[in-house]
Amino acid sequence: MTKLTDLTLADALAGLDNKDFTSVELTQDYVTAVAASDAINAYTTQTPDRALDMAAAADAARAAGTAGPLAGIPLAIKDLYCTEGVLTTASSHILDGFTPAYESTVTSNLWRDGAVMLGKVSLDEFAMGSSNETSFYGAVENPWRAGDGKSRVPGGSSGGSAAAVAAQLAVAATGTDTGGSIRQPASFCGLVGIKPTYGRCSRWGVIAFASSLDQAGPITRSVKDAAIMLGSMAGYDAKDSTSIDTAVPDYASALTGDIRGLRIGIPKEYRLDDAPAEILALWDKGVEWLKDAGAEIVDISLPHTKYALPTYYIVAPAEASSNLARYDGVKYGLRVPGDSLDGMYENTRAEGFGDEVTRRILIGTYVLSAGYYDAYYLKAQKVRSLIAQDFEKAYASCDAILTPTAPSAAFSPGENADDPISMYLNDVFTVPASLAGLPGISIPAGLSSEGLPLGLQLLGKPFDEETVLKVAGVLEEAAGFTARPSNWWQGEGA
Amino acid sequence: MTVDKNTVARIAHLARIKVPDEALEPITGDLNNILAWVEQLSEVNTDDVEPMTSVVHARLPQRQDGVNDGNKRDAVLKNAPETEQGFFAVPKVIE
Numbered sequence: 001m002t003k004l005t006d007l008t009l010a011d012a013l014a015g016l017d018n019k020d021f022t023s024v025e026l027t028q029d030y031v032t033a034v035a036a037s038d039a040i041n042a043y044t045t046q047t048p049d050r051a052l053d054m055a056a057a058a059d060a061a062r063a064a065g066t067a068g069p070l071a072g073i074p075l076a077i078k079d080l081y082c083t084e085g086v087l088t089t090a091s092s093h094i095l096d097g098f099t100p101a102y103e104s105t106v107t108s109n110l111w112r113d114g115a116v117m118l119g120k121v122s123l124d125e126f127a128m129g130s131s132n133e134t135s136f137y138g139a140v141e142n143p144w145r146a147g148d149g150k151s152r153v154p155g156g157s158s159g160g161s162a163a164a165v166a167a168q169l170a171v172a173a174t175g176t177d178t179g180g181s182i183r184q185p186a187s188f189c190g191l192v193g194i195k196p197t198y199g200r201c202s203r204w205g206v207i208a209f210a211s212s213l214d215q216a217g218p219i220t221r222s223v224k225d226a227a228i229m230l231g232s233m234a235g236y237d238a239k240d241s242t243s244i245d246t247a248v249p250d251y252a253s254a255l256t257g258d259i260r261g262l263r264i265g266i267p268k269e270y271r272l273d274d275a276p277a278e279i280l281a282l283w284d285k286g287v288e289w290l291k292d293a294g295a296e297i298v299d300i301s302l303p304h305t306k307y308a309l310p311t312y313y314i315v316a317p318a319e320a321s322s323n324l325a326r327y328d329g330v331k332y333g334l335r336v337p338g339d340s341l342d343g344m345y346e347n348t349r350a351e352g353f354g355d356e357v358t359r360r361i362l363i364g365t366y367v368l369s370a371g372y373y374d375a376y377y378l379k380a381q382k383v384r385s386l387i388a389q390d391f392e393k394a395y396a397s398c399d400a401i402l403t404p405t406a407p408s409a410a411f412s413p414g415e416n417a418d419d420p421i422s423m424y425l426n427d428v429f430t431v432p433a434s435l436a437g438l439p440g441i442s443i444p445a446g447l448s449s450e451g452l453p454l455g456l457q458l459l460g461k462p463f464d465e466e467t468v469l470k471v472a473g474v475l476e477e478a479a480g481f482t483a484r485p486s487n488w489w490q491g492e493g494a
Numbered sequence: 495m496t497v498d499k500n501t502v503a504r505i506a507h508l509a510r511i512k513v514p515d516e517a518l519e520p521i522t523g524d525l526n527n528i529l530a531w532v533e534q535l536s537e538v539n540t541d542d543v544e545p546m547t548s549v550v551h552a553r554l555p556q557r558q559d560g561v562n563d564g565n566k567r568d569a570v571l572k573n574a575p576e577t578e579q580g581f582f583a584v585p586k587v588i589e
Contacts, residue, residue, distance in 0.1 A: 101569035198549040212549055241554055310532040321509060328510070330582050332573035341587045346512035358511055359524055365509040366497065366525070375495070376532070381545030383538050388546060420524060421531055437549035462550060 004029045005168040009073055009225035012171055016062060016072050023062070023072025027055035027116050030074045034118055034169050039489040040141050042154075042164040044079050045087045046119040054116040061114060070232050071114030076170035078161050079120040080127055081107050081216075082205040086117075090207045091135035091160075092125045094352025095333040104205025105237045106174065106216045113232040118170050122160030125354045126324065127181055127209045130426040132159025133413060134356045142189060142410050143167040143485040146450035152410035155185030155426075161219045162189035166485060172220040172229050176206060178213045179312050180406075180430025183442040186219050187405035187455025190444040190483065192472070193219040194226045197463045198437030199244035202237030210319035211242075213312075213434050223443065223473045227251035230465065246463060254466035255473040260294030262471065265398030269305035270429060272407065279404050279454065282446045286402055286456045289478035290471065298398045302390040307383050308432040309424060314367050314380035315435070320357075321364025327352060359420065388436040395461050400471050403429050405455035409448040429457060439465045441472045444481040453483070495533070496526050 004026050007015060015021055031048040051074060058072035082088050082100035089095045103111075111117070124134040131153035132140040142154040143166045154163040158175030162185035165173050175182040177195035186193025194217045201216035208214060218229035231252070236245040266287060271280065291297055329335035329348030336351045338344035353361065367376035394401065407428055416423040433440045439462075442455040456475060460468035497505075499518045502525060506513040513521060567580055576583040 098573050101566070101572055199552070238555070238557070242549070244550060244552055245555070304538070307535055307538055310535050313528065314532055314535075325510075329575060330584055333575070335575035338585070341585045342510065343512075344585050345510040346507075349510055350512040353511065358513075359521070359528075361509050361511065362502065362505050362521065363525060363528055365505050366501075366529075369505065369508065372495075378545055379535055379540060380532075381547070382540035382543040383535055384546040385543050386538065386540070419527075421527060435546075 005033055007171070008221045009171045009228060010222065012073060023055040023058040023116065024052060026072065027051050027074045030118055030170065036490060037167060037169050040143060040163050040167050040169065041138050042076070042121050042140050042160040042167065042169055043119045044089055044091065044122050044137050044160070047086060047117055051116050051118050058114045058116060068112060068114035069228065070110060072116060073114070073171050074116040074118045075110065076118055076121045076161060076164040076173040077107060078123055078158055078174050078176060080123055080176055080207045081174060082207065083107055083117070083120065086120065088120065088207070089137070090126050091123045091137055092352065092354070092357070093136045093334060094327045094349070098332045102205060105202035105239060106206065106233045109232055109235060115232070121164050121173060124157035124159065125357050126207070126320070127157035127176055127178055128320070128356050128360055129156040130180070130184055130423055131411070131416065132156040133417065134354050136354060139413055141489070143489065144189060144410060144452055145485070145488065146452055151413050152452065153188070153413055155188035155410060157181040158185045158219060162186055162191055162193070165189070165191055165219050165221060167487070167489060172218055172225055174216060174233070175219045176214055176216050177434065178209050178316060179434045180427040182217045182219060183430050183440055183455070183457060184406050184426060186442040187444070187453065188410040190453030190481065191219055191221060192223050192226045192441065192443055193217065194230055194441040194465070194468070195434070195439065196230060196234060196465050197439045199242050200234045200463065200465070202235070202240040202243045204237055204239040208323040210316040211323060212319060213316060223469060223476045224252060224255055226441065227255060227469050244463070249466055251465060251469055254470045256470060257474060257477065259290065259471055259474050261296065262400065262467070263296045263298050263398040264290050264471065265298050265300035265394055265401040267300050267302045267305065267394070267401060267403060269302050270403045272428070275404070275407055278448055279407060282454050282456065283402070283404050286445060286475060289475060290402065293474045293478065295471070300394040300398055300401070302394055302432065304383065304386045304390050305432055308387055308435055309428060311380045311383045311387065312431045312435060313363070313424060314376050315384060317360040317364035318368050318377050319364070321361045321368065324357070324361055356420070384435050387432055391436045391438060399461070400467050401459040403457045403459070405429060405442040405457040409450065409452035409454055433459045438462060439468050441468050443472050443475050443479065445475065445479040446481070447483055495529060497522060497529065
């Protein structure tokens with residue numbers, strides 16, 4: 001018999017509607033699995049009692065005919081979302097003991113719709129990283145292992161979210177994406193991850209990294225799951241002035257499977273000379289799948305692509321250095337005494353921030369400092385305009401864009417640890433759309449020669465998540481990705 | 495452009511992060527690698543380009559200039575490492 005924890009979100013909803021099982025039963029299976037998942041290290045905080053209470057409430061609502069669209073679905077929440085009364089750490093030492101007195105808008109929306117919280121999941125510290133190795137609470141293991149049986153990273157920064165969904169420790173999870181932090185871990189863990197258009201989901205109550213780039217989105221087991229969950233997460237919020245007041249479509253109904261006549265752009269600049277052959281081959285396969293489904297393939301050019309990463313690594317640290325100024329040992333979290341107020345600030349921040357966060361704050365402080373602002377920050381904001389204009393021009397001749405999600409499959413722990421720039425290159429395909437604020441999704445499309453998942457990315461026009469999801473649904477169907485990791489973390493016979 | 499150890503020490507002070515002397519050297523190396531890498535942006539002609547200041551083309555919403563929240567002193571102070579009589583407490587700053 002299929003285990004309840006194998007089900008997609010859509011199938012779990014159908015099973016609940018059909019009274020095949022209750023949310024309490026489904027949630028109990030997840031609570032048990034989470035409690036036995038130390039080897040994955042995805043969860044920073046488990047909330048089993050709250051989960052079972054929420055599940056019972058969802059069952060009652062279903063019996064009363066008042067169930068919301070996600071009633072009874074157990075989720076993992078990235079530990080960057082503030083959750084009222086539940087420890088929220090951003091995987092940083094500096095937020096020791098921080099228990100918000102308020103709930104983020106996105107998680108409020110999920111609870112409004114009946115979802116169940118299993119707990120909070122790990123991330124790269126303050127969402128800065130592509131491997132989940134910079135978490136203060138330790139690295140997260142990818143449930144997928146290559147043929148050699150050795151560890152792989154789950155990607156990042158939403159590495160705990162992706163590992164939890166792939167290891168059947170949650171039906172789905174929230175992530176956040178600043179430069180690829182939903183799409184790259186989804187790709188590394190064989191999952192679907194969508195970053196909607198900037199402004200689609202409220203950022204209120206999500207701990208800020210780079211405010212002009214941060215965007216919430218789901219990591220799920222299928223495109224349909226992503227459509228359903230994004231529908232609950234999205235929506236206008238007066239508390240986020242960059243949230244856009246436009247109706248949220250019924251995303252699931254966009255999954256018609258009919259992409260005949262849609263124009264799919266293939267950007268030549270993404271065909272990197274040093275990209276692995278299997279990544280390029282998978283991309284070609286994706287083109288064929290869409291062509292077979294009746295889409296028109298269009299060659300496009302995004303000429304400023306190579307400048308996207310250096311632009312990002314000025315803009316994002318600049319915003320981070322400003323946002324993270326609030327961690328000063330006064331209002332919440334860690335305080336390390338000093339011989340003066342400044343000494344207390346300096347000691348607290350030295351001990352509280354890890355190496356990568358410190359590096360980015362220093363870079364950001366430098367590029368915003370007097371005398372360097374024009375040369376770095378202003379220059380980067382101008383190049384950012386050119387990158388956004390590249391997409392605007394390309395969308396005159398296509399409806400969506402197909403690319404690989406990441407330049408490799410999941411890599412080994414420590415592989416990129418000594419050289420920050422080699423780690424940054426992981427986001428080469430995801431960062432340009434982040435700078436332009438565009439929606440993007442990663443779909444599991446095949447396995448590497450080592451047996452690790454590889455993803456393809458689809459990008460869309462602003463606020464056109466529907467086309468992105470529709471094309472993604474066709475890719476998902478064609479790819480027929482059914483591989484699953486062996487459950488080594490549960491031990492023999494589990 | 496490159497930075498030297500003194501500049502890094504100055505930036506670290508601006509950012510209020512204590513960096514011990516022995517850590518200045520490796521951090522200076524890291525920052526110079528990153529700065530050399532972002533230097534490639536100077537190839538791009540941006541003479542008549544406006545900097546991007548908002549990601550989506552939308553007018554910022556306005557609201558009534560009125561009180562819509564408040565009276566949450568205890569909630570605001572709840573996570574503070576040290577409070578005194580309803581205030582955040584910090585080391586003495588006035589002699």
